[in-house]
Amino acid sequence: MGIEVKISNKAVDYLRAIQILEQRVNDVFVGKKDELVWVLEHKPIFTAGTSSSEKDLIDKKIKVIKTNRGGKHTCHGPGQKIVYFVLNLNRRKKNIRDLIEKIEKCIINILKEYKIESHPDRKNIGIWVYDKNESKKIAAIGIRVRKWVAYHGFSINIHNDLSQYKKIVPCGIKDKGVTSMKEKGGENLDKINEIIVKKFLNSFL
Numbered sequence: 001m002g003i004e005v006k007i008s009n010k011a012v013d014y015l016r017a018i019q020i021l022e023q024r025v026n027d028v029f030v031g032k033k034d035e036l037v038w039v040l041e042h043k044p045i046f047t048a049g050t051s052s053s054e055k056d057l058i059d060k061k062i063k064v065i066k067t068n069r070g071g072k073h074t075c076h077g078p079g080q081k082i083v084y085f086v087l088n089l090n091r092r093k094k095n096i097r098d099l100i101e102k103i104e105k106c107i108i109n110i111l112k113e114y115k116i117e118s119h120p121d122r123k124n125i126g127i128w129v130y131d132k133n134e135s136k137k138i139a140a141i142g143i144r145v146r147k148w149v150a151y152h153g154f155s156i157n158i159h160n161d162l163s164q165y166k167k168i169v170p171c172g173i174k175d176k177g178v179t180s181m182k183e184k185g186g187e188n189l190d191k192i193n194e195i196i197v198k199k200f201l202n203s204f205l
Contacts, residue, residue, distance in 0.1 A: 003087075003205060004033070007193050008040040014047070014065060014076065017084065024086045025149045036086040037200050039193050044077040046168060049142055059167035069152040071125070071142035073168040079160035079180070082153065083196055087204060089148040099150055100125070100141065106203040107139045107154060113195050114186040126171065129184055136179040140171060156196075158182065158189055 017040065027033035046064045049071035056073045057064065064073065076082060089099065104120040107127045111118045118129045118138060127139035139156045157180035165178045181189060 003035045003037055003201060005197050005201075006036065006038040007197070008038070011043045011078065012040045014042050014045050017042070017082075018067065021084055021086060021151050025146055025151050028086050028088050029090075029147050029149050035088055035204075036084070037197065037204075038084040039196050040082050040084070041078055041080060042076040042082060044075070044164065046073065046075045046164075048073050050144075056169035057167075058169065062167050067142075067152075069142035069144050071140070072171050074140050074142070074155070074170060075164045075168065076155060077160050077164060079158050081156045081158055081192060081196060083155070083200065084151070084153040085200070085204075086149060086151045089145065089150055094148055096143075096145060096150075099143070102203050103141055103143075103154055106199050107141075107156065109199045109202070110156065110192075110196055111138070111181070111186075113199075114181060114184075114189075116181060116184045116186060124171070124176070128176075129179060131177070131179055131184070134177060136177040137170065138179050138181065138184070156181070156192075158186075158192060 024036050046062050047067045048064050049069045052072040108118050118127045121128050125141050126137050128135045129138050141154045143150055143152045159182035162178055
């Protein structure tokens, strides 16, 4: 069995996407369906992972959706690519650290296509870039593992509205900023879906 590739060109409702992922986890576990990589965008939404804290909400008026992925508060919206996946670690290495390192390398390789140098941070999960000697987050990672099937995924800021992050403490990290590929000089971003899929398949096939 291989990895099914799905690309959605219209914004997908967050809760609907999670329902689809949850069902796919069950189907992959029993061997009914292939693994999955799904590239999409969401309408503006704030989500809180399993280690989130109310103190990270700066704007108390915003609506936040609780989710079962790892991580803290983040926001999604147009111009940010969400890369959901369902990967069966029963057929791979049952090693969460190894999985996260592969995801990190995948994101770094995507950004390299646009001549954007990036790096992981062992203390703060995600992918970071240097901007005038300041470290800024350009991609977030949040996963969950059930029955050794890993799902949820990562997000990359392409040309989204970064001002939305001012309403929260992104991923619970107070002393670092956020940026996007557009801010870092990324060009020809209309091909980003294809590049994401190519690098993901290179990492996991």
